[in-house]
Structures are given as structure tokens and as C-alpha cells.
Amino acid sequence: xxxxxxxxxxxxxxxxxxxxxxxxxxxxxxxxxxxxxxxxxxxxxxxxxxxxxxxxxxxxxxxxxxxxxxxxxxxxxxxxxxxxxxxxxxxxxxxxxxxxxxxxxxxxx
Amino acid sequence: xxxxxxxxxxxxxxxxxxxxxxxxxxxxxxxxxxxxxxxxxxxxxxxxxxxxxxxxxxxxxxxxxxxxxxxxxxxxxxxxxxxxxxxxxxxxxxxxxxxxxxxxxxxxxxxxxx
Numbered sequence: 001x002x003x004x005x006x007x008x009x010x011x012x013x014x015x016x017x018x019x020x021x022x023x024x025x026x027x028x029x030x031x032x033x034x035x036x037x038x039x040x041x042x043x044x045x046x047x048x049x050x051x052x053x054x055x056x057x058x059x060x061x062x063x064x065x066x067x068x069x070x071x072x073x074x075x076x077x078x079x080x081x082x083x084x085x086x087x088x089x090x091x092x093x094x095x096x097x098x099x100x101x102x103x104x105x106x107x108x109x
Numbered sequence: 110x111x112x113x114x115x116x117x118x119x120x121x122x123x124x125x126x127x128x129x130x131x132x133x134x135x136x137x138x139x140x141x142x143x144x145x146x147x148x149x150x151x152x153x154x155x156x157x158x159x160x161x162x163x164x165x166x167x168x169x170x171x172x173x174x175x176x177x178x179x180x181x182x183x184x185x186x187x188x189x190x191x192x193x194x195x196x197x198x199x200x201x202x203x204x205x206x207x208x209x210x211x212x213x214x215x216x217x218x219x220x221x222x223x
């Protein structure tokens with residue numbers, strides 16, 4: 001089945017720094033989503049981005065479907081950005097999300 | 110518009126018991142998917158329901174089952190609980206579940222098996 005790899009696995013930043021999280025996937029996909037998991041476990045939708053570039057405030061994402069990767073950019077990071085970021089893809093037309101292992105981000109004040 | 114809701118939020122059971130978790134999707138969404146999250150295995154797909162029919166299933170034993178009602182609410186059941194079933198169970202809803210629609214997650218049910 002399709003493999004989803006996220007890098008780096010862990011990231012520690014000072015408040016105000018910028019960061020780039022990467023998601024590689026091994027086959028073509030119909031859908032790609034980025035999530036932030038809050039301390040209580042809920043997955044918060046960041047982007048639905050099967051291709052192209054989107055921006056939402058300090059966050060932006062780019063998916064290059066032909067090269068099978070997606071990037072999540074976080075600018076001017078804040079302590080509230082801390083948590084685990086997941087990339088998930090949908091292969092084919094199943095609607096089944098395949099998750100990467102996540103990137104754990106810690107932003108220090 | 111209300112988000113995805115899950116009940117109960119926390120549950121403690123003992124080995125051998127069974128448990129039923131509930132998920133109410135966003136109004137108008139007809140697809141409900143269930144996922145299990147554990148520290149060792151990460152987030153794994155359990156199954157997906159659409160219009161009261163199971164449309165996709167992950168690689169879990171038959172002890173894990175589910176159903177969907179005519180109002181799109183879904184339940185999942187785990188019978189003969191094992192210690193390894195301790196996990197965060199998340200449900201997600203989408204309009205059609207075909208992959209062309211964004212999926213939205215509920216807050217999860219944290220199950221502890223003693």
C-alpha cells in the first residue's frame with residue numbers, strides 16, 4: 001500500500017522562527033490534508049490541498065502531486081503552534097486517510 | 110454548523126468486556142470513518158460507512174465492528190476487549206467520503222482497558 005513519510009520527526013524552535021515540514025508519499029493520491037493534533041487529541045484541519053498552494057495566516061502549504069510531496073510552512077512560530085502535525089493522503093477513491101507518523105513541534109518562548 | 114461529536118469522551122473497561130462508541134457527523138455529511146490512534150501504530154483506519162453500508166474496512170480483527178443509522182450517526186463496537194485496544198478512537202465525517210471531500214474529525218474517545 002501507499003507509504004507516507006513525514007520529516008523531521010521532531011522539531012524544536014524558538015518563538016518567532018520559521019519552519020518547514022515535509023510529507024512524501026509513494027503513489028498518486030486524490031486528496032491530501034494537513035492536521036494539527038491538539039493536546040487533548042483532536043485533529044484540527046489545517047489544509048485540504050491535493051495540489052497547489054494555499055495560505056491561512058501564518059501557515060501555508062504546497063503540494064506537488066507529480067513529485068509526490070507536500071510542504072507545510074509555519075512562519076513566526078508561537079508557543080501555541082506546539083503539538084503534532086500530521087499529513088494524510090487518500091489513495092484512489094476510497095476516502096480512507098493514510099496518515100504519516102507525524103512531526104512533533106515544540107516552540108519555546 | 111456544529112462539528113463532529115463523539116461520546117463518551119473517556120471510557121475505562123476491563124479485559125473481556127465490550128464497548129460501544131458513538132459518533133454524530135456534521136449535518137449533511139453522509140460518510141463516517143473511524144480511526145484508532147496508539148503510540149506504537151499511529152493513526153490507523155478502521156472502517157468507513159456511507160448510507161448505512163460499510164464501504165471500506167481496514168486491517169482489524171472481527172472484534173471491531175460498526176454500523177451507521179439512517180441519520181448518518183455511527184457506532185463502533187469492540188467485543189472481548191484486550192489490553193492492546195487501549196487507544197484514542199477518532200471518527201471523521203465528510204460529504205461523500207470519496208476522497209474528493211475534506212474530512213473533519215471529532216474530539217475522540219479515549220478508551221483504557223485494564
